[in-house]
Amino acid sequence: MVGKIITVLLTIMLVVAIVYGWISLIAFLLCAGFSAMGLTLPMGGMRLIILAITLLTSISVPKSK
16 A cells, blocks of 8 residues: 555655656757747757647646547
8 A cells, every 4th residue: 555655755756857857858959949039939949849749748648548
């Protein structure tokens, strides 16, 4: 029983860490893009953000089904 609780807690922590990591990455890319080119995102930054969102959706969609 204790082992099951620990496993659940670790899983929740891992999911939170992954989600937080993605949010931080996207926020960092947005901030870097804004500071680099005033208020317009550079194409490289946009590509990275689109890639990150694509990866995130491809990872999260199979789990929800």
